């Protein structure tokens with residue numbers, strides 16, 4: 877456990893192409909839909925804390941987390 881990759885100048889992460897869930901640094905599979913197609917070309921961010929909220933319903937979030945507004 878001596879390897880540490882941290883790029884503090886960039887916080888760009890990948891977003892799932894299917895559901896727009898923004899993945900954590902160590903995630904290789906979307907924890908929301910199970911998809912494995914990601915894009916680093918996304919913009920806007922929505923943070924869902926409550927999946928029963930109106931916003932969560934609109935974007936179809938079934939899991940608390942961050943979602944991109946647009947994914948290319």
Ligand SMILES: [Zn+2]
Pocket residue numbers: 892893894895896897906907908909910911
């Ligand atoms: Zn997904």
